[in-house]
Amino acid sequence: MLKEFTKGLIKENPVFIIVLGLCPALGVSTKVINSLGMGAGVIFVLLGSNIFVSLLKNFIPEKVRIPAYIVIIASFVTIVEMVMEAFLPALYDSLGVFVPLIVVNCIILGRAEAFANKNTVKASILDALGMGLGFTLALVIIALVREVFGLGTITLFPMGSFNGVIEIPGLIDSPVRVFGLAAGALLVMGLLKALFTWIEDIRRVKQ
Amino acid sequence: MKEVMKIGGKLAAICAIAAIALGVVNAITEPIILAARAEKLRLALSELSAGLEIGEFIKTDNESSIIGYYPLSSGEKTEAYIINIIGDGYAGDLNLLTAISNGGEVLSVVLMEDTETPGLGKEAENASYMEKFIGTGNGSIIPSSKSHLNAKDADSITGASITFIGIGKALNEAAGFVSQLGGM
Structure with missing residues (x-):
């Protein structure tokens, strides 16, 4: 059962191995804090949609399953949007249009269709947590590379007297701006995908 | 026809439950969101007016x-x-x-x-x-x-x-x- 959780982290990482959800992955990964916020939103929606799709798998008619999944997913996304705007307005402002776009994040519909509608609630919860954390992990790694090189900072949550921004000496004054742009996102994504594929190959050969 | 009604009814039921859930969350979050927007406007105006x-x-x-x-x-x-x-x-x-x-x-x-x-x-x-x-x-x-x-x-x-x-x-x-x- 535990492998339902761990598979999403590296072996079937949704971004680097299955290559799903690239739009938000590349769009918000300019800063580490945005990646963490997006990741938290996706984990919540994925968890909610997987639980409900799994619970309702015998109730939802086969012919209208996709509209039914979209209603469930869109409801959770709208809840995330309203709760985030009310209680985390700074994060809501910084994620902008990417919060409502979680509805069309293919990882969520993909997991409903490929996993939750065939498996138990318990397995679907573990799958959602694994895939959600795998997505968050991928976003944070991409953002870490892009933010360190592209802006010369690492932006985390502000806590007490710490304003949340770690400045990297040397890079803060002359950052490599291309990393912050769309071209840099694709470059970093490509290199990291190669790295993950290489790790996966080594693992497979060892087995 | 009966089959279509059954499928449509199930989809409508899912939509209705989703709408109720969203209505409840909206009722809780809306006053907080409106108050935060009003406060944001008040702060912006006081900054822009410069006294x-x-x-x-x-x-x-x-x-x-x-x-x-x-x-x-x-x-x-x-x-x-x-x-x-x-x-x-x-x-x-x-x-x-x-x-x-x-x-x-x-x-x-x-x-x-x-x-x-x-x-x-x-x-x-x-x-x-x-x-x-x-x-x-x-x-x-x-x-x-x-x-x-x-x-x-x-x-x-x-x-x-x-x-x-x-x-x-x-x-x-x-x-x-x-x-x-x-x-x-």
């Missing part, structure tokens, strides 16, 4: 991108205006509040709402982004093209030129509007 007295909001009735304005006065005399204007951003509207003196000088700018790309266009939400516009107008050009900026400022908007142009054009329009109003 001057803020008059009543006057809505413009034409269909231009200017929503309305607040006169800023010291004593009897109107010294400047806070203009609420909508600019064209990269991914939607840019809701701006800008204080402009009677002479057409941009005194300060705040981006209230936008749907720009995080890390690129969204940088315009930072107060430091607006420094390139402050003090312009009243004889000098309010920048609305990269060629109006020095190399460092031009570099800082790389990847988000459309946001910058949207703000620049809106500020030019706001300054033009203030010159029409005159020092009423």
Whole structure:
């Protein structure tokens, strides 16, 4: 059962191995804090949609399953949007249009269709947590590379007297701006995908 | 027919439950969101007014991108205006509040709402982004093209030129509007 959780982290990482959800992955990964916020939103929606799709798998008619999944997913996304705007307005402002776009994040519909509608609630919860954390992990790694090189900072949550921004000496004054742009996102994504594929190959050969 | 009704009924039931859940969450979060927006507007106005007295909001009735304005006065005399204007951003509207003196000088700018790309266009939400516009107008050009900026400022908007142009054009329009109003 535990492998339902761990598979999403590296072996079937949704971004680097299955290559799903690239739009938000590349769009918000300019800063580490945005990646963490997006990741938290996706984990919540994925968890909610997987639980409900799994619970309702015998109730939802086969012919209208996709509209039914979209209603469930869109409801959770709208809840995330309203709760985030009310209680985390700074994060809501910084994620902008990417919060409502979680509805069309293919990882969520993909997991409903490929996993939750065939498996138990318990397995679907573990799958959602694994895939959600795998997505968050991928976003944070991409953002870490892009933010360190592209802006010369690492932006985390502000806590007490710490304003949340770690400045990297040397890079803060002359950052490599291309990393912050769309071209840099694709470059970093490509290199990291190669790295993950290489790790996966080594693992497979060892087995 | 019976089959279609059954399928439609099940889908309608799912939609109805979703709608109820959303209604409950909305009832809880809406007052908090409205209070936060009102507070954000109050803070922005107090920053933009720079100690001057803020008059009543006057809505413009034409269909231009200017929503309305607040006169800023010291004593009897109107010294400047806070203009609420909508600019064209990269991914939607840019809701701006800008204080402009009677002479057409941009005194300060705040981006209230936008749907720009995080890390690129969204940088315009930072107060430091607006420094390139402050003090312009009243004889000098309010920048609305990269060629109006020095190399460092031009570099800082790389990847988000459309946001910058949207703000620049809106500020030019706001300054033009203030010159029409005159020092009423």
